[in-house]
Amino acid sequence: LQKKGGDNTHKNERVTIKDVAERAGVSLSTASLVLNGKGGVSDITKEKILKATKELSYRPNHAARSLRASNTKMIGLLIPDILNSFYSEIIEYVRGEIERQGYFLILGITGNKSENEEKYISEFVYRGVDGVICVPQLTYVQNTSYINLLDDYNIPYIFLADNYEKNESPYVMCDLYKGNFDMADYLLQLGMRKLFLLVGDKRVDMPYIQGYRDAFKKNKLHPDDSCIYETAYEFESIQSVAEVMIRENPEAIMTISDWMACATMQEAIKHGIKIPSELSVTGYDDVIYSRINQTPITTVRQPIQEMCTIAVRGLMSMIRSSIKPEPIILEPKLVIRESTKY
Amino acid sequence: LQKKGGDNTHKNERVTIKDVAERAGVSLSTASLVLNGKGGVSDITKEKILKATKELSYRPNHAARSLRASNTKMIGLLIPDILNSFYSEIIEYVRGEIERQGYFLILGITGNKSENEEKYISEFVYRGVDGVICVPQLTYVQNTSYINLLDDYNIPYIFLADNYEKNESPYVMCDLYKGNFDMADYLLQLGMRKLFLLVGDKRVDMPYIQGYRDAFKKNKLHPDDSCIYETAYEFESIQSVAEVMIRENPEAIMTISDWMACATMQEAIKHGIKIPSELSVTGYDDVIYSRINQTPITTVRQPIQEMCTIAVRGLMSMIRSSIKPEPIILEPKLVIRESTKY
DNA sequence: GTGAAAGCGCTAACAA
DNA sequence: TTGTTAGCGCTTTCAC
Numbered sequence: 001l002q003k004k005g006g007d008n009t010h011k012n013e014r015v016t017i018k019d020v021a022e023r024a025g026v027s028l029s030t031a032s033l034v035l036n037g038k039g040g041v042s043d044i045t046k047e048k049i050l051k052a053t054k055e056l057s058y059r060p061n062h063a064a065r066s067l068r069a070s071n072t073k074m075i076g077l078l079i080p081d082i083l084n085s086f087y088s089e090i091i092e093y094v095r096g097e098i099e100r101q102g103y104f105l106i107l108g109i110t111g112n113k114s115e116n117e118e119k120y121i122s123e124f125v126y127r128g129v130d131g132v133i134c135v136p137q138l139t140y141v142q143n144t145s146y147i148n149l150l151d152d153y154n155i156p157y158i159f160l161a162d163n164y165e166k167n168e169s170p171y172v173m174c175d176l177y178k179g180n181f182d183m184a185d186y187l188l189q190l191g192m193r194k195l196f197l198l199v200g201d202k203r204v205d206m207p208y209i210q211g212y213r214d215a216f217k218k219n220k221l222h223p224d225d226s227c228i229y230e231t232a233y234e235f236e237s238i239q240s241v242a243e244v245m246i247r248e249n250p251e252a253i254m255t256i257s258d259w260m261a262c263a264t265m266q267e268a269i270k271h272g273i274k275i276p277s278e279l280s281v282t283g284y285d286d287v288i289y290s291r292i293n294q295t296p297i298t299t300v301r302q303p304i305q306e307m308c309t310i311a312v313r314g315l316m317s318m319i320r321s322s323i324k325p326e327p328i329i330l331e332p333k334l335v336i337r338e339s340t341k342y
Numbered sequence: 343l344q345k346k347g348g349d350n351t352h353k354n355e356r357v358t359i360k361d362v363a364e365r366a367g368v369s370l371s372t373a374s375l376v377l378n379g380k381g382g383v384s385d386i387t388k389e390k391i392l393k394a395t396k397e398l399s400y401r402p403n404h405a406a407r408s409l410r411a412s413n414t415k416m417i418g419l420l421i422p423d424i425l426n427s428f429y430s431e432i433i434e435y436v437r438g439e440i441e442r443q444g445y446f447l448i449l450g451i452t453g454n455k456s457e458n459e460e461k462y463i464s465e466f467v468y469r470g471v472d473g474v475i476c477v478p479q480l481t482y483v484q485n486t487s488y489i490n491l492l493d494d495y496n497i498p499y500i501f502l503a504d505n506y507e508k509n510e511s512p513y514v515m516c517d518l519y520k521g522n523f524d525m526a527d528y529l530l531q532l533g534m535r536k537l538f539l540l541v542g543d544k545r546v547d548m549p550y551i552q553g554y555r556d557a558f559k560k561n562k563l564h565p566d567d568s569c570i571y572e573t574a575y576e577f578e579s580i581q582s583v584a585e586v587m588i589r590e591n592p593e594a595i596m597t598i599s600d601w602m603a604c605a606t607m608q609e610a611i612k613h614g615i616k617i618p619s620e621l622s623v624t625g626y627d628d629v630i631y632s633r634i635n636q637t638p639i640t641t642v643r644q645p646i647q648e649m650c651t652i653a654v655r656g657l658m659s660m661i662r663s664s665i666k667p668e669p670i671i672l673e674p675k676l677v678i679r680e681s682t683k684y
Numbered sequence: 685g686t687g688a689a690a691g692c693g694c695t696a697a698c699a700a
Numbered sequence: 701t702t703g704t705t706a707g708c709g710c711t712t713t714c715a716c
Contacts, residue, residue: 014495016709027687032711042685062469063414064709066405067692082430083630092424095451104465106448109437123446127404152399153356235634262634269636288425292577292604294611294636358693369703374695384701406693409708687716692709699704 015056023052035060066128075315076124076132078108078117084259085287086304090135090161093308101316103130112233114139121146125153131315132157136164140203156318158325160311161302170318172311172328179300179332180211181218183254183282186334188219190342192251192280197228198241198264199256208256208284231260238263246271251280252340258283258290261297265339280340296337303330357398365394377402408470417657418466418474420450420459426601427629428646432477432503435650443658445472454575456481463488467495473657474499478506482545498660500667502653503644512660514653514670521642521674522553523560525596525624528676530561532684534593534622539570540583540606541598550598550626573602580605588613593622594682600625600632603639607681622682638679645672 021031026045033041034049041049052058066072075098079087095105106129108120114137124132132150134157142164150157159171180197187195197212199205209228216223227250231241242264245253255261261283265275273279275295283290286301307330314325336342363373368387375383376391383391394400408414417440421429437447448471450462456479466474474492476499484506492499501513522539529537539554541547551570558565569592573583584606587595597603603625607617615621617637625632628643649672656667678684 014709017711018709028710029688029712030686033686036711040685045685059464059468061409061709063405063408064692065711067403067409067694067708068710068712070692072405082424082434083427085425088424088430092451104448104469106446109434122401126401127446259634266634266636289634292601292608292631294608356693359695360693370694371696371704372702375702378695380696382701387702403693406708407695409692409710410694410696412708685716688714690711690713692711694708695706697704697706700702 014061015058017058017060019056020049020052020058023056024048070128071130072128073103074106074127074129075103075312076106076108076120076127076129078110078120078124078132078134078136080110080112080135080137082107082109085289086257086285086302087135089287089304090308093305094133094160094312097309097312101312110137112137114143117143118146118149121149125149125155129155131155131319133311133315134159135161138162138164138204140201156315156322158311158315158318161307163327170314170325170327172307172314172330174302174307174330174332176332177207177211177214179284179302179334180208180254180256181215182211182332182334183284183300184212184215185218186336187252187254187280187282187340188215188221190340192341193221194249194251195227196245196248196250196253197255198238198245198253198260199228199230200233202228202230205256212254235259235263239267242267243271246273246279252282253279254282256284258285258287258297258299260284261299261339262289262293265293265295265297276339276341282340286335290335290337293339295339298337298340299335301333301335303333306330356403357400359400359402361398362391362394362400365398366390412470413472414470415445416448416469416471417445417654418448418450418462418469418471420452420462420466420474420476420478422452422454422477422479424449424451427631428599428627428644429477431629431646432650435647436475436502436654439651439654443654452479454479456485459485460488460491463491467491467497471497473497473661475653475657476501477503480504480506480546482543498657498664500653500657500660502649505669512656512667512669514649514656514672516644516649516672516674518674519549519553519556521626521644521676522550522596522598523557524553524674524676525626525642526554526557527560528678529594529596529622529624529682530557530563532682534683535563536591536593537569538587538590538592538595539597540580540587540595540602541570541572542575544570544572547598554596577601577605581609584609585613588615588621594624595621596624598626600627600629600639600641602626603641603681604631604635607635607637607639618681618683624682628677632677632679635681637681640679640682641677643675643677645675648672 017031018028021028031049034046081087098105110116144164161173163171213223229241231238238260253264261281265281268279283297283299286299290297290299317323359373360370363370373391376388423429440447452458486506503515505513555565571583573580580602603623607623610621625639625641628641632639632641659665
C-alpha cells in the first residue's frame with residue numbers, strides 16, 4: 001500500500017483502471033477494452049465495469065494513456081497575438097472545430113515575434129501534440145526552420161490565414177490580393193482618384209499592394225507608389241502616419257486591417273475631417289472593430305470561420321489518414337458600411 | 343530493435359534518454375540526473391551527457407515525465423470568452439507570468455456558459471494540470487460544484503477578477519463597488535442628476551448597483567432604482583436597451599463595461615445625440631475599446647496586469663508550498679477621457 | 685469473451 | 701559519484 005510515494009503530497013490515492021477492474025471482478029485489460037469502447041466484451045461484464053467506473057468515479061490518466069498510445073489528442077495552434085481580434089476569432093473557430101473532432105486545443109502565442117515561433121513549436125513537440133496549425137508571423141526574412149522540427153517528428157501541420165512563399169506545406173487562406181483589388185476598384189469606380197494605401201511592411205504586404213495597383217490599371221489609371229505608406233503596428237504609430245497622409249488631402253485611405261482603419265479615422269476626426277463626406281477610410285478583415293466603431297467601417301470580409309473549419313478538417317485528414325490536402329484559397333467579400341462616401 | 347511498434351505509423355524512432363545514456367556511456371539514471379539539473383554528478387560525465395544530448399538532439403517525453411513525476415507543469419485557466427477584450431487581456435497577462443514561472447498555460451473557454459465550466463474543469467483534471475485559475479462566469483444561481491472536483495483531486499486553484507459569495511477559496515479581484523461609486527460620485531459632483539445605470543443582471547451586478555446608490559447618498563441625493571436598466575450581452579441587445587434609455591433624456595448613462603459603453607454611444611449618435619455635450623456615457627474595465635473609440639471613453643480602470651500577476655504568484659505558492667494566500671482586493675481607478683462632459 | 689504480461693519513457697529510491 | 705531497479709497508469713498483443 002505504498003500508494004502515496006515520493007513528494008506526492010497532494011493527489012491522494014487516485015483510482016486507477018486496476019481499481020475499477022477489481023471492483024467489477026474482471027481483469028484490467030477487459031476494463032480497458034470497455035472504457036475505450038472496443039467491442040468483443042459481453043454486455044453483462046460491460047455493465048459491471050461501467051457500474052464500477054461510476055461508483056469509484058474513475059477518471060483515466062491522460063499522461064499514462066498518451067505515453068502508451070503515443071498520441072495526446074492535443075492540437076497546437078501557433079498564433080501571433082491574442083489581443084488582436086482577427087486572431088482571437090481564429091482561435092475561437094479553430095477551438096470549436098477541434099473540440100468537435102474530439103481534440104483539445106493548446107495555444108502558442110508568439111506576441112508578434114517570429115523568434116518565438118520556434119520556441120512554441122518546441123513546446124508543442126515536447127508536449128506531444130498530434131498536429132499543428134500555424135498562423136505565421138510574416139516577416140521579410142522568413143525563418144521557417146521550425147517547420148523542420150515538425151517534419152523531424154512527423155507531426156502533421158497546416159498553415160492558416162497566411163503562408164510562406166516557396167513552401168510546399170498545405171495551407172488555407174483568403175485571397176488577399178483579390179480583396180484589395182476589389183476594394184480599390186470599388187473606390188475608383190466611385191470616382192475617387194486620390195486613393196492612398198496604408199500597409200505594414202511593403203515587402204511583406206505585397207499581395208495587398210499588387211491588388212491596389214492592378215485595380216488602377218483595370219480602370220485605365222496609373223497607380224502611384226508614392227501614395228503607399230508604411231506603418232508599425234501600434235495604434236499611435238498608425239496615427240502618426242495617418243497624420244502625414246491626411247496633410248496630403250486624400251479622398252480615400254485604404255488600410256489593410258480594421259485596426260489601422262480605426263486609428264486612421266480617429267486621427268482624421270481629431271483634425272476635424274468628416275467621415276465619409278470629406279474622407280473615406282476602409283479596413284480589412286471585418287473583425288468586430290469595424291462593426292462597433294461609431295462610424296461602422298467599410299471593409300473586406302475574410303471568411304474566418306470557413307477558413308478555420310477547412311484547416312482543421314485538413315489537419316484531421318493528415319492525422320487520421322496521412323492525406324495531405326491541397327492548398328485552398330477562399331474568396332474575400334466587400335462589406336460596404338458607412339466609412340466610405342457613395 | 344522493435345522500436346516502431348503498434349500503429350506508430352508516424353513518429354519514427356524517437357530518441358529516448360536511454361539512447362543518450364548509451365551514447366554517453368553512462369547509466370540511464372545518471373543521464374536523468376543531469377537532464378533535470380540535479381547535482382551530484384561529476385563535471386566530466388555531465389559534459390559527456392550534454393554532448394550526447396546535443397548530438398542526438400534528444401527531447402524529453404512529456405507524457406512519460408508527467409506520468410512518473412505526477413505533475414505536468416501545466417496550469418489551466420478557466421475563462422468565459424476570448425472575444426471579449428477584458429478576458430483576452432487577462433489571458434495575455436496570466437500567460438506571461440505563468441511562463442515566467444516555468445509553466446505552460448492551457449485554456450478552458452466556456453463561451454459565457456456556466457454549464458461549460460464543469461466540462462473544462464474536467465478536462466483540466468483529466469489532463470493533469472498542476473493548478474487552476476478560475477475567472478468565473480457569474481450567474482444568479484451559482485453552480486460551483488466543479489470546485490469539488492478540484493478539491494477531490496487536491497488541485498490548487500484561485501479565483502481571478504471575480505469570485506463567488508460564500509466561497510472560502512482565495513481570490514484576487516478589483517473593488518467593483520468602489521469603482522462604480524467613484525464614477526457615480528464623479529458624475530454627480532459634475533452636477534449631473536439624471537444619471538442612468540446599465541447593468542447585465544441586477545442580481546449578479548449588485549456591487550456596481552450598490553456603488554451607484556451609495557454615491558447618491560453620499561451626495562445627499564436619493565438614488566432612483568427605476569434609472570437602473572438591464573441588458574443581455576449582445577451588441578444589438580445593448581443598443582435596444584440604450585434606445586429605451588435615451589428616450590428618457592438622461593444626462594449621463596453609466597455602464598459596467600466598455601463594450602456596453604460602445605454600443606450605447608453608437609446608438610446615441612444614431613439618434614443624433616452629441617457626446618459628451620448632450621449625453622455623457624461611461625464604461626468600465628478600461629480595455630482597448632475605450633481608447634480606440636472615436637470618442638475615447640471615460641471609464642474605470644481595473645488593474646488587470648497586477649491582478650493577474652498576483653493571482654499566478656498566489657497559485658504558485660499553493661502549488662509549491664501549500665500556502666493558501668489571503669483574498670486580495672485591488673483599487674480601481676477613474677480614467678477620464680472624452681465621453682463625459684466636464 | 686476474457687486474462688496475463690509486456691512495455692511506452694521517465695524519475696527516484698536504494699545499492700554499490 | 702554512478703548504476704540497478706521498481707514502478708507511474710495505461711493499451712495491446714497473444715494465449716486461453
